[in-house]
Amino acid sequence: MNSKEVIHQLAQTCDDKQAKNITALDMRDVSLVADYFLICHGNNERQVQAIARSIKDVRDDMDLPLKRMEGFEQGRWILVDLDDVVCHIFHKDDRLHYNLERLWGDAERIELSVNNAGDSYDL
Template identity: 60%
Template sequence: MDSKELVKIAAQACDNKRANDIVVLDMEGVSLITDYFLICDGSNERQVQAIAKEVKEQAEKQGIEVKRVEGEKSARWILVDLDDVVCHIFHKDERHHYNLEKLWGDADTLPYEGIANS
């Protein structure tokens, strides 16, 4: 499975749990870490945990190894590492504070609708 298909699966998983403002940053050519960052947020800690769990479950259903999950306990910023796609699932307050979209401003931004329809 290529990284474009993987980010689509992850984005759909976030949407399944009603994540807010799903954005994908195309990291190719910007960073050697990964191909895509998926960024979204939830309204509260339970929703953030549910989104992360859904991403993990949907990836595993497709035979994708989840490399690591960080931040599940506090649920303020959960990182799900799928190798070619890194999902950043924020509590809405934390997302504004860290503002990864601005930090990685050199990356092309793809809205969820663009990923879902590709």
């Protein structure tokens, strides 16, 4: 499975947990950190943790490497590093504050076919 297929599967996983404003960025031309960023948010800490847990479970099924997971205990900004794909799961208030989409504005957005991709959100 290539990285683009992985990002679509992970986006669907986030959507299944009712993540909001699911956004994928192609980072290959703008950063050495990862090929793709997947960014989404939940409305509270429990939902943020549930989304991250679901990503981790799907990652196990897809046999992807888990380099690290940070921020799970607080449930405000959880980073799940899957080597070529880095998932950022925010609490909605923290997503507004950090605004990664603006920070990485040079990155191309990837069209996702999930219900909560690109839903209205004031960034």
